[in-house]
Amino acid sequence: MSVLVLDHVSKAFDGIQAVKDVSLTFEHNAVTALIGPNGAGKTTLFNLICGFVHPDEGAIYYRGKNITGLPPWRVTRMGIGRLFQDVHLFDRLTVRENILTAFQNQTGENPLKAVLLRRRMLREERSHNRRALELLDFVGLADKADDLAENLSYGQQKLLAVARVLAVDADTLLLDEPTAGVSPALIPDLLDLIRKLATSGKAIALIEHNMNAVTNSADRAYYIADGEVVSHGSPNEVLGNPTVRMHYIGI
Amino acid sequence: MNYLFQVLTIISIYSILALSLNLLIGYTGLLSLSHAAFYGIGAYIGTLSGIVFGLSFFPCLLLAIAGTVAISFVVSLPSLRLKGDYFVLASLSFQTIVFVVLYNWIAVTRGPFGLTNIARPTLFGFSLSSDFAYFVFSGIIALACLGLLYLIGHSPFGRLLKAVREDEIAVSALGKDITRLKVTAFAIAAGFAAVAGLLFAGHVRYLDPTSFTLLESVFVVSIIIIGGAGNVSGPLIGTVLLVTLPEVLRFVGIPYTIAPNLRQIIYGLLIILVLRFKPQGISGEYGFE
Numbered sequence: 001m002s003v004l005v006l007d008h009v010s011k012a013f014d015g016i017q018a019v020k021d022v023s024l025t026f027e028h029n030a031v032t033a034l035i036g037p038n039g040a041g042k043t044t045l046f047n048l049i050c051g052f053v054h055p056d057e058g059a060i061y062y063r064g065k066n067i068t069g070l071p072p073w074r075v076t077r078m079g080i081g082r083l084f085q086d087v088h089l090f091d092r093l094t095v096r097e098n099i100l101t102a103f104q105n106q107t108g109e110n111p112l113k114a115v116l117l118r119r120r121m122l123r124e125e126r127s128h129n130r131r132a133l134e135l136l137d138f139v140g141l142a143d144k145a146d147d148l149a150e151n152l153s154y155g156q157q158k159l160l161a162v163a164r165v166l167a168v169d170a171d172t173l174l175l176d177e178p179t180a181g182v183s184p185a186l187i188p189d190l191l192d193l194i195r196k197l198a199t200s201g202k203a204i205a206l207i208e209h210n211m212n213a214v215t216n217s218a219d220r221a222y223y224i225a226d227g228e229v230v231s232h233g234s235p236n237e238v239l240g241n242p243t244v245r246m247h248y249i250g251i
Numbered sequence: 252m253n254y255l256f257q258v259l260t261i262i263s264i265y266s267i268l269a270l271s272l273n274l275l276i277g278y279t280g281l282l283s284l285s286h287a288a289f290y291g292i293g294a295y296i297g298t299l300s301g302i303v304f305g306l307s308f309f310p311c312l313l314l315a316i317a318g319t320v321a322i323s324f325v326v327s328l329p330s331l332r333l334k335g336d337y338f339v340l341a342s343l344s345f346q347t348i349v350f351v352v353l354y355n356w357i358a359v360t361r362g363p364f365g366l367t368n369i370a371r372p373t374l375f376g377f378s379l380s381s382d383f384a385y386f387v388f389s390g391i392i393a394l395a396c397l398g399l400l401y402l403i404g405h406s407p408f409g410r411l412l413k414a415v416r417e418d419e420i421a422v423s424a425l426g427k428d429i430t431r432l433k434v435t436a437f438a439i440a441a442g443f444a445a446v447a448g449l450l451f452a453g454h455v456r457y458l459d460p461t462s463f464t465l466l467e468s469v470f471v472v473s474i475i476i477i478g479g480a481g482n483v484s485g486p487l488i489g490t491v492l493l494v495t496l497p498e499v500l501r502f503v504g505i506p507y508t509i510a511p512n513l514r515q516i517i518y519g520l521l522i523i524l525v526l527r528f529k530p531q532g533i534s535g536e537y538g539f540e
Contacts, residue, residue, distance in 0.1 A: 050424060076426035084424070090417035092537060093410070101414045102425045106407040109427070111439060114406035115399060121406060168425060 001064075003028050003203045004080070004172055009048060009058035018044045020227040021058070026172065031194060031204040033218035033235060035211075037248060041227040042207045043085060046174045049205075050082050051075045062172070077104070081170030085177045085207070087161040091150035095141055095160055098149050099132035100125075102167035135163040138193075140186075154181045162190070172203040179210055191217045211239065211249075223248065256386040260454050262494050263386070263393035264447045269474045269486035270400045271443030276472065277480030277537055278409060279436045280416030284468045285326070285342040286444055288349035291463025293319045293445020295353065295360055298369055298452045308372035308453075315445040323441035324434065331433045346465050353460035365459030369452050379453070389450045396443055401483055403439065412436055413481070416537075473518055477525050479535020488534050493518070 002025035011019040019041045026032050034042045047053045049060060051072040059068045062078055076082070090098050106128070108114040108121035136142045139159040144152060149160060158181050165173060175194065179187045187210075195217050198204050208214050214221060214235050221238040223231040225248070231241040238244060268290060275281045297315030300306050306314070330341035353360050360366070371379045372388070379385045403409060411432055414422045419429050452458050470493070478489020496517065500510050525532055 052420070071428075072420075072423040073426050073428045076424060082424045084421070088418050088421035088424070090414045090421065092417055093413055097410055097413075100407070101410055101422070101427075104426055108407035109411060111403045111406065111408045111435060114408050115402045118402065125407070164425075 002026060003063060004049065004205075005061040006045070006049070007059045007061065009045075009055045009060065011044060011048060011053060011055050018227050019048065019055075022224070022227070022229055023058075024222060024229070026203045026205050027220070028171075028201055028203050029198055030219040031198045031206055031217055033206045033208055033214045033221040034224055035208065035214060035221055035238070035248070036224040036230075040224045042224055043176055044227075045224070046082065046176055046205070046207065049075070049080065049174060076168065076170065079171040081165045081168040081173045083161055083165045083173065083175045083178055085180070087154075087157045089149040089157055089161060089164075092148055094146050095136065095149055095152065096129070096132050096145040098160055098164055099135055099167050100128055102164045103128050103131070104168065132167065135166055136160075138166075139163045155183045155186070158182050159186070159190075162193075171201075172205070173197065174205045176207045177209065178206070179208065179213055187213070215239065253382040256382040257454075258495065258498055260382070260386045260389045260450075262490055263389040264450050264454065265471070265474065265490045265494050266487055267393050267396045267443055267447040267450070268471045269478070269490045270397055270483065271440040271447075272471050273475055273480055273486045274400065274404065274409075274412065274436050274440050276475050277482070277485070277535065278404065278412035278416060279433060281331075281433065281436070282339050282472070283342045283437075283440070284339060284465065284472065285346040285349070286440070286471050287463045287465070287467035288346045289319050289323060289441040289444035290448045290451070290467070291349060291353055291460065292322055292448070293441075294448030294452045294458055294463070295366075297445065297449035298366055298458055299359070301370065302366065308374070308449075312446065312449055315449050316442045319445035319448075320438045320442045323438045327434045327437040331430060331437065343465065346468050350460055350464055353463065360460070363459060363461075365457055366452075367457050369456045369458065371453050371456065385454060389454065392446065392450060396446055397483070397487075400443065404483070408432075408435075413537075470518075473522055475532070475535075477521050477532055479532025479537075481535055481537035485532050485535035489532065492533075 004026040006022055006024040009019060009022050022045065034045065036042055048055055051070050054069050059066055062080065067075055067078060090101065107117055107124055114121055133142055133145060136145055139162060141156060141160055149157065152160060162178060179190055182190060191213055194204060206218060218235045221232065221235040222229050223238050223244045231238050231244050268286060272283065272286045275283045293315040296318040297311040300311040300314045326345050330338060333341050354362050371385060373379065379388050411422065411427055415429055415432055422429050474489035474493050475486050477493065479485025497510065497514050500513060505513060531537060
């Protein structure tokens with residue numbers, strides 16, 4: 001059964017129809033790519049899933065539960081993690097602190113517990129710190145752990161954002177252009193990681209303009225233009241579709 | 252000597268105010284101009300509990316904290332929906348409303364006549380009526396408050412408040428309820444302001460609304476801007492500096508008629524210089540932009 005379902009979802013902003021009657025499904029163990037020109041409504045679809053905007057019509061289901069209209073933090077707690085295209089890091093926190101904010105259900109997030117259950121909090125902090133360093137090591141930023149996030153290069157910031165969304169430990173990941181701005185040498189590792197996450201059982205939604213990345217790492221693809229689903233299937237089927245070829249690739 | 256203890260008592264009181272407001276300004280990035288309102292509400296609730304119910308200091312303190320925190324929810328739930336400058340304006344209007352209520356609700360607060368002859372607390376049969384004893388008492392309470400605020404700030408909660416200051420969207424995408432975080436920070440800051448208020452009432456032994464004006468809120472904000480925000484040392488340095496400055500003016504022999512104006516000019520000048528040349532204050536970790 002599909003883990004995440006968009007059922008005839010529509011959304012207009014100031015009379016402009018950004019998303020028109022879109023139905024999508026995302027599966028466990030699979031990378032589902034959303035492709036299409038800029039302004040097609042792909043990021044709006046992510047915003048609709050995450051609860052940053054709410055649909056005018058239609059419904060969104062996660063694990064069979066209707067999540068339409070839930071606030072973003074509740075959507076994340078249900079198990080949907082989001083990587084933003086424009087990183088959204090905490091600039092004046094350290095790289096390590098950026099990761100530490102992402103762990104769920106921390107005892108010390110409650111100020112009363114932070115005072116009364118100090119020992120438990122500190123024990124948790126030590127294990128979270130270890131986990132944070134593992135994640136940073138994994139994206140090659142361990143030596144920057146105590147630098148401010150604003151002092152990283154854009155590519156490094158993107159990798160930090162990837163590590164941060166992994167720290168959320170969500171079952172479903174919405175990745176908005178994870179490879180954009182990352183140094184070309186690191187892209188294969190990043191795509192490899194995305195594949196591994198899918199193989200480990202997660203459902204991955206991927207917005208991507210790099211067609212090689214899509215054909216190499218995605219299992220399924222939707223082509224979206226002007227807020228509508230034009231074509232869907234395997235990446236090769238979608239990229240082979242004549243309308244898609246003409247409008248998107250230009251051949 | 253009594254004079255020295257009085258100044259040290261005032262420093263204790265303002266260090267509580269500055270460090271609690273720091274949780275909002277320095278950590279959460281909420282420029283609140285209503286801290287003196289909560290300071291005043293705490294002072295009045297605590298003092299009136301003593302006068303009306305004849306309670307001793309600590310029950311009065313608990314009532315003052317509980318009442319002030321409850322009022323903070325009434326204000327924070329609607330006003331924290333507002334962003335940036337609009338939140339500043341909402342906090343400013345709350346500050347004004349509280350002053351007007353304290354001034355005009357004569358049946359309860361005695362308005363401009365004030366509450367007089369406030370008794371200093373007695374602890375275990377030991378009266379705190381001397382300035383030295385009261386300084387030791389407020390110093391201990393201030394240290395306890397500073398300790399608590401340090402533990403609250405140095406925790407995942409404090410880290411999340413700083414994250415809210417940096418990027419609210421990202422915080423909510425990480426599964427954290429930003430409204431709850433902000434409302435909680437607001438309530439904690441209000442609760443500590445109430446403690447400072449009750450200590451102030453016992454110190455001057457007289458309460459009237461003019462101690463809790465917008466100017467007082469701005470004064471606490473200035474402490475944070477000049478001293479620095481986001482850590483413990485900044486607001487503490489700011490407190491010592493800004494509280495002792497008028498006393499220094501007194502010693503260099505500036506006449507009483509000029510001193511208050513000169514003080515305002517120096518505060519204003521300090522804020523401009525700090526914002527221009529050292530936006531993170533003397534010892535803060537987070538710069539105002």
